[in-house]
Amino acid sequence: MTAVEERGISQAVIGRLPRYYRYLGDLKSEGVERISSQELSRIMNVTASQIRQDFNNFGGFGQQGYGYNTSYLYEEIGKILGLNKQHDMILIGAGNLGQALVNYMNLKNRGFSFKGAFDVNPSLFDKRIGNVPIYPMDRMPSYISENHIDIAVLTVPKAAAIEITGVLAKTPIKAIWNFAHVDLKVPDRIQVESVHLQDSLMKLSYNIRRHEEGK
Amino acid sequence: MTAVEERGISQAVIGRLPRYYRYLGDLKSEGVERISSQELSRIMNVTASQIRQDFNNFGGFGQQGYGYNTSYLYEEIGKILGLNKQHDMILIGAGNLGQALVNYMNLKNRGFSFKGAFDVNPSLFDKRIGNVPIYPMDRMPSYISENHIDIAVLTVPKAAAIEITGVLAKTPIKAIWNFAHVDLKVPDRIQVESVHLQDSLMKLSYNIRRHEEGK
């Protein structure tokens, strides 16, 4: 796999990588040393063809007549996903959802770690979320520069999210994990991934209605 | 639009409906009475063709030479998404994330409302999340039947999620909104929508790496 070959992978493929990673992690901890695309296709409920095509976007990870080495494939997909690197994060908006994310991520995901939180509410400034201190919002830009923060996690209302994104665009932040119900406009150098909980619930609602109406 | 015509809408289309709904809601509250597919395409950054095709899956909502009536289109998409119906929900797993979701949803989304929460931790049983009481887990199945609960929101660890899904399959629950990092197996009559936060963050991580390596 060379850098050049990785050009132009579709988001459909990228979107499937975390799921492969999860299943391979499970197989690995079950002590499964090798797996064929056929076996994996049965477990994951996708076609073996798709599995082989997906992996081949990044070069050959398997061996004819043998299959894939579970540990090796797991590690390689981890590298593709950038999970071998440390990602330092800040929380912007220390409300319920934000606090839950900090507690959740700092326990489970070693590669991703919250270093600080920011809010506009002064009553939070002497508090912490677990070990993570809460600072006033206006210290956010300098904190990002000084502490080499990679990812800003946005858990603020819509209007605030747009405003703060403007501020973030002037910092060396690399990415925004957006939980606000709005599409953010950012320079190309900043990656955005949005979690639109309302949209997710609406899809569920659609499927309920559709099933009830017998379609 | 007849029931028959709605057969076989692709998930790609369904996935775009909440975004249309959001933009139309914004336009409506800005006082915009009509909109053409071309104008909307510019605002939403998709093709006008796709907009017209998407809407036409559900019948004609527009008028030649005029465009679409913003309010009417908004209401119709709302109906397609089942947002005109009340959805009663329970929380299963009253941890950080679960509590955040209850506080978040009960404030913002009138159609979706949490009626109760369930947990295995006895120290929570006399507490509430906002107005929502927390009950012992073993009362969950009877509560669902007696209170006609539509949606169970799963914010428990992986192993518990699988076990609880087995219990839910024996109740008249219509849908599961799953936040556990696992793919749930359910009977066809139960709809599942998963929010895999780890997967979302991994996609972001991939895009950071890819951008840094100049691809």
Added chain:
DNA sequence: TAGATTGTTAATCGATTAACAATC
């Protein structure tokens, strides 16, 4: 009526699946 814009068919594009030669 003339202009605008939908609804809808046709063309294109991309993603998925099938097939099979290469090779371990």
Added chain:
DNA sequence: TAGATTGTTAATCGATTAACAATC
């Protein structure tokens, strides 16, 4: 070597975009 299974090309399928006739 023979069997198994990948890597990869070809075929199919579905989704997106373009084009334009219908019609408000």
